[in-house]
Amino acid sequence: MDYGYGNEGCFQNVFRSFVCVTLSLLLGLQVYTYLWGPQDVIEGDFTDIKYVVMQLTHGLSEVTSKHEQLQSEMERMSAALPAVAAAAGRAKDALEPSRRSPRHALDIRDYDRQIADYALETAGARVIDTGDTTEHAIYESPVGWVLYVVSSVLCRDCPGAAAILRPGTLPGECWAFKGSRGEATIRLLGTVYVTGVSIEHIPAHISPTREISSAPRLFQLEGLEYRSDQYPHDFGTYEYKKDGKAIQYFEVQHPSTKAYNLVRFRVLSNWGHTVYTCVYRVRVHGDLALGQAPSQISKDDQELRIENE
Missing domain, CATH: 1.10.287 (Helix Hairpins)
Structure with a gap:
């Protein structure tokens, strides 16, 4: 100095x-x-x-x-x-x-037992839309290709995208989509004041190719009033570091005083893979709206809110 x-x-x-x-x-x-x-x-x-x-x-x-x-x-x-x-x-x-980031205190080996995940499929969260994202799949037979095309036509939801809400994160247990840009709209298990998001990817040393260029790099999180909301709340844009920890926590850059039942996770780029991008796990953290518990939200109310366009 x-x-x-x-x-x-x-x-x-x-x-x-x-x-x-x-x-x-x-x-x-x-x-x-x-x-x-x-x-x-x-x-x-x-x-x-x-x-x-x-x-x-x-x-x-x-x-x-x-x-x-x-x-x-x-x-x-x-x-x-x-x-x-x-x-x-x-x-x-x-x-x-209250402003202390939990990423320093959480043990990555037991992450899900230390901070609530409101985007967990087993607790009731769902992927309800993937926009124009094209899923990347390897078809072992013509029958598999036909089944995939039929399911894509009949269902707007992306079956493979549900993997980002599930606990398993072994190599290959991910949502793979073509290119470096994609999105998934997630219905949380309740109406949540979102405070943070965690992204998980396998480390390079357990990858069969010994590299993770297909990992997401820049991504964005938005809060939606309904599925086709044209004016979502931007919680922030973040960068997943491929040389960092497998699970990385990001505090929202633009907090909202409003609680959201729908969030949109958008991948803006990856770490260099030219064919596809893999997303292993997305967790959404925060606090449930006062006086509400996940079990109090009926299925009819959920579907009505989703289709309110």
Whole structure:
């Protein structure tokens, strides 16, 4: 860290130049006096020169000493700054516990037992729409291809997209869609004040190809009033780091005072795979609307809200 040591060095150079110029002038004057002046005057002038030189040397020593003290003090302050910053961070977390991000406290090995997931299929959440997203599938036979085409025509829902709401995250247990952009509209298990979202992908060391370029990179989360809502609430755009932890938590960037039953998860890019993108697990976190529990929401009410367009 630079605290202006260059300026101090520049000042020293100027001071030394001044001393050299002064001494040169005095010596030149003495040489002139010695050649063309009386002897007694020369002896007195040399005494004066000695005194001046002593004063200048003393002043230079003081400047050097002050510079060394300042440099030592700056180094001590620089060494103390990280500790001060860490203490300030701890104090901020202690004063604002509600803004503390849970991603530092959660154990990735037992993630689902520490924070509620309102997009869990086994609790009642569903993927109800995938827009224009085209599912990527490998067909082992013509019959499999025909069944897939028929199911895609008859059902707007994407059968493979349900994988993002299920606990299993072994290699291949994901929703794969063509290209690097896709979306899924999720009906949560209740009306939720959304505070965060977690994305999970398999780590590279358990991938059969030893790389995860098909993992989502940039993604967006939106809150919807109904399925075809043209003015959704934008909770934020985030980046999943492929070299980070398998499960990554993201706090909403734009909180809403409104609770939502529908959210849209949109993948905007992946980490370089040119054919398809894989999404393994999406979790939505927050708090249920006051006075509401998942069991209090009837199936009829859910379907009515979804189709309210």
